[in-house]
Amino acid sequence: MAAQRTISREGIEVFRFGPVATVLIPLLALFLQASLPLRFSTLNIFDLPLLVVIFFSVARRSPMAGTLTGCIIGLAKDSLTYAHQPIGLFGISDSIVGYIASSIGVKIDVENPGSRLLMTFCFYLLSRGIYQVLRNMAKQPIDFNWGHELGAALVNAVLAVGLFMVLDRYKQRG
Amino acid sequence: MENFFTRYRNETVLFGVVFIQVILLAVQVRVPQPALGSVTAAVQPSQPGPRLIRVWATGLISPFQKLTVHSGEGIRGIWRNYVDLIHVRQQNIEMKQEIDHLRLEKIRLQQDAEQGQRLQALLGFKEQFLDQTVAAQVIGTSGTDLSRVIYVDRGTRDGVQPGMAVITPDGIVGKVSRADKTTSQVLLITDPMSGAGVLLERLRLNGVLKGTQSGYPEVLDVMADEKVQVGDTIVTTGGDRVFPKGLSVGTVTSVFPDRERDPFLAIRVKPTVNLGRLEEVLIVTKVLEQQVVTDANGAERAADILAQRLPSAKKKTADEVAKQTAAAEAAPGGETPAMNAEPKAVPQVATPTTRPPAVPDKYSPPDAKKSAGNMAETPAKKSEAPAVSENKKNNASAGDASTKKQVTPPKETPH
Numbered sequence A: 001m002a003a004q005r006t007i008s009r010e011g012i013e014v015f016r017f018g019p020v021a022t023v024l025i026p027l028l029a030l031f032l033q034a035s036l037p038l039r040f041s042t043l044n045i046f047d048l049p050l051l052v053v054i055f056f057s058v059a060r061r062s063p064m065a066g067t068l069t070g071c072i073i074g075l076a077k078d079s080l081t082y083a084h085q086p087i088g089l090f091g092i093s094d095s096i097v098g099y100i101a102s103s104i105g106v107k108i109d110v111e112n113p114g115s116r117l118l119m120t121f122c123f124y125l126l127s128r129g130i131y132q133v134l135r136n137m138a139k140q141p142i143d144f145n146w147g148h149e150l151g152a153a154l155v156n157a158v159l160a161v162g163l164f165m166v167l168d169r170y171k172q173r174g
Numbered sequence B: 001m002e003n004f005f006t007r008y009r010n011e012t013v014l015f016g017v018v019f020i021q022v023i024l025l026a027v028q029v030r031v032p033q034p035a036l037g038s039v040t041a042a043v044q045p046s047q048p049g050p051r052l053i054r055v056w057a058t059g060l061i062s063p064f065q066k067l068t069v070h071s072g073e074g075i076r077g078i079w080r081n082y083v084d085l086i087h088v089r090q091q092n093i094e095m096k097q098e099i100d101h102l103r104l105e106k107i108r109l110q111q112d113a114e115q116g117q118r119l120q121a122l123l124g125f126k127e128q129f130l131d132q133t134v135a136a137q138v139i140g141t142s143g144t145d146l147s148r149v150i151y152v153d154r155g156t157r158d159g160v161q162p163g164m165a166v167i168t169p170d171g172i173v174g175k176v177s178r179a180d181k182t183t184s185q186v187l188l189i190t191d192p193m194s195g196a197g198v199l200l201e202r203l204r205l206n207g208v209l210k211g212t213q214s215g216y217p218e219v220l221d222v223m224a225d226e227k228v229q230v231g232d233t234i235v236t237t238g239g240d241r242v243f244p245k246g247l248s249v250g251t252v253t254s255v256f257p258d259r260e261r262d263p264f265l266a267i268r269v270k271p272t273v274n275l276g277r278l279e280e281v282l283i284v285t286k287v288l289e290q291q292v293v294t295d296a297n298g299a300e301r302a303a304d305i306l307a308q309r310l311p312s313a314k315k316k317t318a319d320e321v322a323k324q325t326a327a328a329e330a331a332p333g334g335e336t337p338a339m340n341a342e343p344k345a346v347p348q349v350a351t352p353t354t355r356p357p358a359v360p361d362k363y364s365p366p367d368a369k370k371s372a373g374n375m376a377e378t379p380a381k382k383s384e385a386p387a388v389s390e391n392k393k394n395n396a397s398a399g400d401a402s403t404k405k406q407v408t409p410p411k412e413t414p415h
Helices: A002-011 A019-039 A041-045 A048-060 A063-079 A089-107 A113-137 A146-170 B002-007 B009-028 B052-083 B088-123 B302-309 B311-328 B366-374 B379-398 B401-407
Strands: B126-141 B149-152 B165-168 B171-179 B184-188 B195-200 B205-210 B218-223 B233-236 B248-257 B264-271 B280-291
Touching: A019 A041, A019 A048, A019 A063, A019 A146, A019 B052, A019 B126, A041 A146, A048 A063, A048 A089, A048 A113, A048 A146, A063 A089, A063 B009, A063 B052, A089 A113, A089 B009, A113 A146, B002 B009, B052 B126, B052 B149, B149 B171, B195 B218, B195 B248
Parallel strands: B171 B248
Antiparallel strands: B126 B149, B126 B280, B149 B184, B165 B171, B165 B280, B171 B184, B195 B205, B195 B233, B205 B218, B218 B264, B233 B248, B248 B264
């Protein structure tokens, strides 16, 4: 398994980001996510922090970094939710998404817009699925409208294609 | 062992991160003992106080949000106040006309309010009114439709505390769920975790307003046989000790049987406040509850209130008094204490205008006995009685006995 991984790593490009981009891009995503729905309430369908997690994880191609990125951004999302809602629900789901995104980034071509669309669509649904399971585990079940979630996943996937193209400019070859 | 961790480093990190967060979740969440009559067994974190991570996150984001919102307000203000002033003159004329209408309306409503207060005083109602509110600017949201909260730029420094009601002039918005020093988190009424005591105004039915994941709150605890209609208005009851009573909540948009709770209805509500575009809100920091008091006269009879409200009814009452006077003074010169008593002279005591007893007994007051004795006097005095009685009334009210006595026309004598 380790040998396979080494071979994969040798065959693909690994990117890194400057410290400013590493800090400011997630912060900006959180800020926009918390501010934009004030004026346009329908925009809360987007999950910008999750898209940032996916982007960083896929680009770095390091499962450990992806896990930690997902954990930190997820916990930040958690901390903006209702005060009596336990912290860690988004943290766990985004950690898992970050890990899987990094692992997939090692194995398949994730620079293609088509694969980015499909990948983000699936990761969004995975994130919501994990969140739902965790809410049930925490005895705080919520009624998911899966039709709505599928639509949201598609919208986020389309946004991700454009967003990732913008964020590609901040990549540095590792 | 070292080889194992090196080999599965990524998986170990993932497991460790998830495990720590699961433990944190387990620490935060506790399952409460199911209480009798509870609608749902809501699970609350064991520590209701604000967590440090929330304070950090809010502290990190909110300065930028405040800056954005306030600078946006400034730019909009400059545009509105100095640039976009087309049609202002026409609007001014229309608004002046509207003010005139509103003044008339205000007088009418004031009279209604006074009457309402007096009636409430009669029934011993307690009045609730907003004593202190703090205006706040909405600066942010949770960013997800899985948790419908907003952030405002007022906190404990401004007197805001968790549990306070948040409203706008249009209706209720939610309640403060967390208050930091300079910001507060408000749980909207559309969030599944929120609840409020409400009343269907037309039917006077109480219910519980609960948020749903769809964003449209529902009224629960209304029996299926109630005739709830689309368009019915809903107001707060004040029974939840959060929202003052009588505030607008919303209108009914659909009514359907609650599948989970069979004999009850699920009533979907459209909030009167557009919660998707909130800019400014009011936080109710103090609600006064006090007994309704009217004026110095204290308790009044319902008949007096009606008489004040309806001038014609008042006149009739006066005529009735005069008729009673005439009838009671069957005997000439008969002046009973009740007839002489002007109602306004003794407002605290509800003095009945009764006839004096024909046959005084031991319970009759001395004056009654005297007047009863007068009833047996000659018929000549009988014709003078009404005029004298009327004069006495005028004396009491105008305080000019001699003049009034002389000008009293005989034709005004009631028959």
